[in-house]
Amino acid sequence: MTTTSNSEQTQLSLAKLFPTNFLWGAATASYQIEGATHEDGRGPSIWDTFAATPGKVYQGHNGDVADDHYHRVDEDIALMTRLGLGAYRFSIAWPRILPQGRGDVNSRGLDFYERLVDTLLSKGIQPFATLYHWDLPQALEDKGGWRNRETAYAFAEYAEIVARRLGDRVAGWITLNEPWCSAYLGYGNGVHAPGVQDRQSALDAGHHLLLGHGLALPRIRAHVTNGAQVGITLNFTPGYPADDRPETLRDLAHYDAFSDRWFLDPIVRGSYPEDFFKNMALQAPPIEDGDMEIISAPIDFLGVNNYTRSVIRGTEPAPLADACQLVAPIPSASYTEMGWEVYPNALSELLIRLHKEYALPKLYVTENGSAFRDQWDGGQHVHDPRRLSYLQEHLQGIVRAIEQGAPVQGYFTWSLLDNYEWAEGYSKRFGIIYVDYDSQRRIIKDSGLWYADLIQKYKEGQA
Numbered sequence: 224m225t226t227t228s229n230s231e232q233t234q235l236s237l238a239k240l241f242p243t244n245f246l247w248g249a250a251t252a253s254y255q256i257e258g259a260t261h262e263d264g265r266g267p268s269i270w271d272t273f274a275a276t277p278g279k280v281y282q283g284h285n286g287d288v289a290d291d292h293y294h295r296v297d298e299d300i301a302l303m304t305r306l307g308l309g310a311y312r313f314s315i316a317w318p319r320i321l322p323q324g325r326g327d328v329n330s331r332g333l334d335f336y337e338r339l340v341d342t343l344l345s346k347g348i349q350p351f352a353t354l355y356h357w358d359l360p361q362a363l364e365d366k367g368g369w370r371n372r373e374t375a376y377a378f379a380e381y382a383e384i385v386a387r388r389l390g391d392r393v394a395g396w397i398t399l400n401e402p403w404c405s406a407y408l409g410y411g412n413g414v415h416a417p418g419v420q421d422r423q424s425a426l427d428a429g430h431h432l433l434l435g436h437g438l439a440l441p442r443i444r445a446h447v448t449n450g451a452q453v454g455i456t457l458n459f460t461p462g463y464p465a466d467d468r469p470e471t472l473r474d475l476a477h478y479d480a481f482s483d484r485w486f487l488d489p490i491v492r493g494s495y496p497e498d499f500f501k502n503m504a505l506q507a508p509p510i511e512d513g514d515m516e517i518i519s520a521p522i523d524f525l526g527v528n529n530y531t532r533s534v535i536r537g538t539e540p541a542p543l544a545d546a547c548q549l550v551a552p553i554p555s556a557s558y559t560e561m562g563w564e565v566y567p568n569a570l571s572e573l574l575i576r577l578h579k580e581y582a583l584p585k586l587y588v589t590e591n592g593s594a595f596r597d598q599w600d601g602g603q604h605v606h607d608p609r610r611l612s613y614l615q616e617h618l619q620g621i622v623r624a625i626e627q628g629a630p631v632q633g634y635f636t637w638s639l640l641d642n643y644e645w646a647e648g649y650s651k652r653f654g655i656i657y658v659d660y661d662s663q664r665r666i667i668k669d670s671g672l673w674y675a676d677l678i679q680k681y682k683e684g685q686a
């Protein structure tokens with residue numbers, strides 16, 4: 224007689240709730256995992272510069288070694304195979320392809336990603352490639368970076384160069400990852416590279432990021448010969464009201480435009496949210512004739528990144544849209560190591576909203592995950608019950624959204640591996656695989672084993 228535990232039963236019923244052809248994935252990004260920053264002709268990026276600037280990153284950590292993935296690609300793909308992943312989302316480092324940002328192409332950079340893609344395909348794993356995940360060539364930043372309209376054209380050139388090499392093989396193309404972060408954290412509050420603190424620059428940079436996305440779309444599609452889908456990934460931190468006072472609802476609407484609609488509305492609706500610039504007390508960015516049409520060209524899918532929510536309490540007088548009062552901590556709520564509340568319903572309701580209010584044809588959850596203080600005792604296991612619960616609850620949230628009609632086609636957990644969490648350095652572990660940075664040993668965490676089991680049960684149900 225076989226016995227089935229309660230949690231296994233739950234897992235089996237969960238697996239059955241996902242639709243046919245649902246894509247099970249994990250995500251990473253170049254600067255966060257690769258290391259080898261000085262190898263094979265890679266040029267410097269803004270993150271090399273930023274990390275080398277005292278006081279910018281936790282304990283001065285940088286990506287010089289990271290997970291040494293550049294030299295351990297085969298081992299890392301073997302781990303993906305052990306997990307049973309159907310898709311892997313990675314990013315391509317622009318400074319490996321064009322060390323000066325524009326001009327001379329470094330073929331060794333393209334060779335690296337070509338080998339990655341071919342190995343994934345040989346193992347039956349669909350490659351999802353992000354073209355820009357924050358590692359801008361420093362040479363372009365020296366000319367103003369995303370504040371300079373020219374960077375949008377440089378991005379489109381770069382995108383075409385990559386698509387010319389890989390357009391017959393990559394399954395999903397993502398132009399930009401979280402342009403909100405690139406614009407606001409990079410140029411507004413300076414928490415991320417290049418560390419500029421100028422809110423107007425953030426708005427201008429945001430417009431050039433959007434333009435770069437729009438210019439790149441047709442130039443990628445021109446080289447896609449395998450029916451691949453092309454989209455963009457945005458980050459969302461849905462706002463919830465702390466009470467029902469009118470000023471709360473007003474501030475919540477301003478927060479929503481800043482946090483969740485700044486990039487979404489131009490792409491899907493061809494316009495910035497109403498009064499957004501006014502509610503930021505800024506000038507409009509330099510929008511030229513035809514820009515909004517380029518930016519709002521149809522996408523095949525929207526990539527959705529979500530980790531948490533914000534709770535907003537209205538104040539008088541009305542605050543700037545990026546200075547609304549956030550309520551935290553919420554008594555009885557639970558928080559991750561990032562200080563982010565665990566609130567799975569935010570993902571569920573977000574996906575439903577994107578379906579109902581924005582009529583998007585296809586959604587992928589391209590990032591979702593949690594950082595906790597994992598402990599490894601040198602043995603074969605890493606127990607991470609809170610990450611396991613987070614994963615399970617968010618997958619249940621996705622099921623609720625699908626039941627409401629949201630066209631969610633896949634899920635990429637952030638992250639495959641513990642890695643360099645930007646300004647937090649290596650102090651925040653998001654992986655479903657633990658990385659011991661001294662030895663570069665990888666140990667699949669309990670959450671990773673659970674995910675592998677779920678994928679296995681899903682596949683058995685499909686067979």
Ligand code: JJW
Pocket residue numbers: 252255401404408412414458530590637644645
């Ligand atoms: C906001 C800092 C407040 C990454 C933020 C800092 C203070 C306005 C995870 N996503 O490593 C958001 N991540 O590379 C992409 N998502 O504010 C991938 N969002 O400013 C993951 C960090 C983040 C943030 C980090």
